[in-house]
Amino acid sequence: MIELKVINKGDPLKRNAEKQQEQKEFSPMAPPDAYAPPNMKTIPYEELHPFLQQLCDEHKACIKELDAFEEALNIIRKTGIDKSVGGKLSRFFNFFDNNIVVHNQKEDKILFPLLQKRLLEQGEHGHGPTPITAVDMLEDDHIKALQLAAVVFNFFGMSMRLPEHNSRLVLLDAALEQGKALIELLRLHIFREDNIVFPQAQMFLSNLELDEMASTIRP
DSSP states (O other): OOOOOOOSSSOHHHHHHHHHHHSSOOOTTOOSSTTSOTTOOOOOGGGSOHHHHHHHHHHHHHHHHHHHHHHHHHHHHHHOOOHHHHHHHHHHHHHIIIIIHHHHHHIIIIIHHHHHHHHHHTTOSOOSSSOOOHHHHHHHHHHHHHHHHHHHHHHHHHHHHOSSHHHHHHHHHHHHHHHHHHHHHHHHHHHHIIIIIHHHHHHHSOHHHHHHHHHTTOO
């Protein structure tokens, strides 16, 4: 059972956008344009440690599944649910349980604890009353993704069991909207990890430390 720890009340992206309007300061994970943060120091995939490369590779597989899930949602919006598209939904939720959740747990348990310590030591955090790092934001994303996936799965299941037509349509529409939100959350999350957090890990963690992390997940 995963303990839910909500770091930011409400949407952290919205909260930080409002904060930026009040003061000229950017937090590490809340730039004016989420996909174009200022002074982003990227590191090519080839220069990342193999452990970080493995995490990037898992992201690529996730993006493919998100694309397929988005296609399924578009089909449902146009024509409704049939056996074929129902199979696509099942595939995504199985992938979420068996791959995305496992991937996130790997980051939470292996990479993030030491990286969080280093980010605080290096001053790579917000300067509010409580220092917030990129790791805090990503852990928050992991919790929100679990919650959203559960909502979408249950909404789809309930919409197919309700006897009343209009009620089914309302619930189906809610499932589609929450599914879209889940896709957007995961895509932005992956972008932040690949382009901000993994480069930070490469800079602030030693190869020996990354080797030790990699050794904990080998069969």
